[in-house]
Amino acid sequence: MSDDILALDAKHVWHPFTQAATAAPALHAVRGQGAVIETADGKQYVDLVSSWWVNLHGHANPVIARAVAEQAGTLEQAIFAEFTHAPAARLAAKICAQLPGDLDRVFYSDDGSTAVEVAMKMARQYWGNMGQDRRVYVGFDGGYHGDTVGAMSLGRTSGYFGAWESMLFPVEIAPFPHTWDGDDTIEAREAAALADFDAILDRNQGQIAAIIIEPLIQGAAGMRLCRPEYLRAVAERAKAAGTLLILDEVMTGFGRTGAVFACQKAGITPDMICLSKGLTGGFLPMAMTVTRDFIYQAFLGQDVSRAFLHGHSYTANPLGCAAGLASLELLLGAECQARIQAIEAVHRARLDRMAGLAAVSKPRLCGTMAAFDLPNGEAGAKLKLIFRERGLLLRPMGNVLYLLPPYCMNDGALHQAWDIIEDEVSKISGADPCCASRKSSGPWMTNSVIP
Structure with missing residues (x-):
């Protein structure tokens, strides 16, 4: 049966972000539990x-699965231009309650890219409705906001969109002074970046x-971090320039x-925020x-042309909204918040150990995201296949190796994964692995989730 599925896939399916001529064969996933995906051959x-x-x-989180199943038996879809429904209204209210300031109007769409396109279109029409062209x-150097044309234009320096360069509209690109553990040059680089940013604002006044x-x-730039201080400086300048600030929290939310x-962590309130990815817990x-x-109010009037004439067939799909409500309730619970802190603590301890390896540079950590640079992209590509053989799904971005695990992963399983990472990266370093006393492989299905 698995061979049949893989044959059908090879014949008919076009996979994303994949060079099919050189990629390893796809894995046939048949079930998931907690932090683990199991394939048809029984591997985890x-x-x-x-x-x-x-x-x-x-x-397969049972709380979210149950919420989706219950909603499916009641209302699976309704045209959102004509109707509303409880899951959409309640999810919008609960999300707005978590956001700072008066971020309290939700426009639903389908994915991160469309959330960004919506924000860009809203910004353009907002100023038009206000009588300004x-x-x-x-955007910012290295930024990635999705794969539709507007989002690609913002991410033109991300390295993903060379094939469509002639289609992209002009965007001013400001520096993104990224930083890492032990970076003693960041303040000087931030000052230079802000000077360049100020020059962009000056030459585009009122535009x-x-x-x-x-x-x-x-995210897609290689898990590059900036300091909250830089974000606050950008926000202050946006306000002083009288323009809108949009935060793309598709990954960071x-x-x-x-x-x-x-x-919230940076202490800023944007005019718009784009959300997706974790919104439904992956369902x-x-x-x-x-x-x-104030942005919503600018679209009100007697003329329909003043309205935001944009939409998606599955806007505010009740099943997705039900999943979002269940996921958000889990996220805000004490157990999940404790796991987020525990994952960060494990990352911190293991990154400090990894920093001593010759092949590791620029270690960095923010919440449940941990990353470091490898010597080159070839090392990353080789490690990806080695980790797969050892039961880890990791996708290095060029020379950047990162972890962003689900919150259900317990400390023991996370240490176990780090042991394998340290073992393999130590071989690149030419050093002996220093954690041989720990178990280095599965079974994962039973020990990687909170009971």
């Missing part, structure tokens, strides 16, 4: 990247529709930075663009 893989950063609470957007940034962590949202695709009320 610890999902240390939360399946592209979406899975907050572990695979503002067309300039400011900037919005400034858009990933707060604290640039829902506890990944240690706070529920990165804007269903869904996104939000949340705005402050």
Whole structure:
């Protein structure tokens, strides 16, 4: 049966972010439990990247699964231009209650890219409705915001979009002064970055529709961190320039930075925030663009052309909203908050050990995300396959190795994963592994989740 599935996949399926001519064969996933994905041949893989950063609470979480099943038996879909329903209204209210300031208007969409496109379109039309023709957007070097045209334009320096360069519209790109443990040059680099940012604002006075940034962590750029101080300086300048500040929290939201949202940890209130990935706990695709009320008010009037004429077929899908409500309740619970802190503590201890290896540079940590640089991208590509053989699902980005595990992973299982990482990276370093006393492989299914 598994051979049949793999044959059908090889014949008909086009996988994302994959060079099919050189990629290893796809793994046939048949079930998941907690931090583990099991394949048809009975092998288990610890999902240390939360399946592209979406899975907050572990695979097949029974609380979320039950909420989706119950909703499916009541209302599976309704056109959101004509109706509302309880899951959508309640989820919007609960998300807004967690956000700072008057971020209290939710526009539902499908994924992170569409959440960003919605924000960009809203910003452009907001200024038009206010009688101003503002067309300039400011992004940040290395930023990645998705794969639709507007999002690609913001992420033109991310390295992902060379094939579409001629289609992208102009965007001003500001520096992103990324930092790491032991970085003693960051203050000087931040000052230089802010000087460049000020120059962008000066030459575009009265023309900037919005400034858009990933707060604290640039995900696809290689888990690059910036300090909260830099974000606060950007926010202050956006306010002084009289433009809108949009935070792309598609990856950083829902506890990944240690706070529920990165804007809380940074101490800033944006004008819009884009949410997706962890919104439904990994169960269903869904996104939000949340705005402050003054933006919503600018779209009201007697003329329909003043309204925001944008939508998606599955906008505010009741199943996704039910999953989102269940996931958010789990996230805000004491048990999950304690696990987030515990994961960060394990990462801290293990990163400090890894920092002594010759192959490791620029170790960095923010909440449940831990990362470090390897000597080169070839090392990352080789390690990816080695880790797969040893039961770890890790996807190095070039020379950057990172972990972003689901919150259900307990300390023992996380240490076990770090042991394997340290063992293999030690071999690159030419050093002996220093943790041979620990167990280095599964079974994962029974010991990687909280009972």
